[in-house]
Amino acid sequence: MKSSMKKWMRRISFSISVLTFVLMAGMTAGAQENAVIKKGIFAGGIELSGMDAAQARQAVSDYVEELKETEITLLAAADTEVVVTAGELGITWANPELVAEAMEVGTRGNVIERYKVLKDLEHDNLIYPIRFSFDLQAISDILLERCVPYDSEAVDATLTRENDEFHVTEGKIGYALDVETSVDKVNKFLTEEWDQAPCTIPLDVDVTEPRGNAEDLAQVKDVLGTFMTNYSPANSNRGRNVINGTNLINGTLLYPGDEFSTYEYVSPFTVANGYYMAGSYMNGRVVDSLGGGICQVSTTLYNAVLLAELEVTERFNHSMIVGYVEPSADAAIAEGVKDFKFVNNLEYPIYIEGTTTDKYVTFTIYGKETRASDHEVRYESKVLEVIQPPADAIYPDEAQPIGYITVEGAHIGYKAQLWKIVLEGGKEVSRTQVNSSNYRMVPRSATVGTATADPVAHEEIMAAIGTANIDHVQNVIAILTGQAQQNAENPEAGEE
Secondary structure, three states: OHHHHHHHHHHHHHHHHHHHHHHHHHHHHHHHOOOOOOOOEEEOOEEOOOOOHHHHHHHHHHHHHHHOOOEEEEEOHHHOEEEEEOOOOOOEEOOOOHHHHHHHOOOOOOHHHHHHHHHHHOOOOEEEOOOEEOOHHHHHHHHHHHHHHHOEOOEOOEEEEEOOEEEEEOOEOEEEEOHHHHHHHHHHHHHHOOOOOOEEEEOOEEEEOOOOOHHHHOOOOEEEEEEEEEOOOOOHHHHHHHHHHHHHHOOEEEOOOOEEEHHHHHOOOOOOOOOOEEEEEEOOEEEEEEOOOHHHHHHHHHHHHHHHOOEEEEOOOOOOOOOOOOOOOOOOOEOOOEOOEEEOOOOOOEEEEEEEEOOEEEEEEEEOOOOOOOEEEEEEEEEEEEEOOOOOEEEEEEEEEOOOEEEEOOEOEEEEEEEEEEEEOOEEEEEEEEEEEEEOOEOOEEEEEEEOOOHHHHHHHHHHHHOOOHHHHHHHHHHHHHHHHHHHHOOOOOOO
């Protein structure tokens, strides 16, 4: 009995000792809980043990400041390395609240709970991750200023033709940085995966493969269509414009599906682009303009395209008939109004060759011939109506003296169609209408000067204009100017 009592007393004594120790530990912890961070607590790799809040914040801030010098390599177009620093990308400490959390460790809960936390820290460290944020605008600016310049457009493989031989120039891959998605990619990697060491981040770059290669372009060797017109003009400037426009088109390579716009290739009609003043149609009259005669280029090309059986997507006839092709076989262009366009609707590339020799302009379209050897195509102009011009049109000009006259020839009006005729083995197998054209009828016209101090002469020239006969007007002008010359030479003649 006495022995049991002693054991019980010893147990009570031990429990009191433990409780006393716990209470003392709790009081000690309570006295220090707002002073310093407990042992075994880290922010990332930084030990915060024994630091007060200000010291802990400074320690982490210093670490982030050091990280600003960390090099980050961005892979731009063609894996071009652009080296920047974390500081340039706007690194900042994103979770400074971890200091307050660290300060509270071991200070919450009852004595036993706090004691348990402290004992756990003796065996396992408590590590708070340091989180970072980056300036999205800074990232975007760096991408735009230092990475985008490495972008390049894809360049298709091309052909040149010299001395009747084709030569291939290989293409180049195109690169285009996707700035928007790359900003997100850089930010996500640095905020979620980065280990704070120098790193490399591939950016989102769109890659465009060039079209064509030596094998594809070796197929371009057959003549699909060729056509020639004579451009012998009285005005040499017109011939210069034809030569210039032909040279601007010469050497064009079109891949399957490409659409060709004649206007885009030969414009702008400026002196800097090689053009001269020459006659062109405008509002039913022939007027001088830069590039006059360029429509003969588009017309010659049009006929070559028809013979190659390519798909014409836009074509207009001239306002008045032209003399270098049959009615409805022309193709006019005019800024903002008319264009000649066609599509390479074949399975292989085509090459356009334009030449000018001996007052002839020729366009030849090369490609891979897939039509049967006995296949033949012809085009036939069909005139539906001929509209003869009426009497002459004469326009008096009070700003010009009697004796001044400019005459423009008449233009017969036409309604016409162009028909495509296909032959196989020499026999016609189809006949299809290609287009229809209406050409304006314009009478012969003249602008006649009527200014004079002689009322009699003025009356006579106006009467001549009223006859609507240019030949009669010219006769009257000859008489009036002869009389004026005679009076000038003998001023006393006729005086009484």
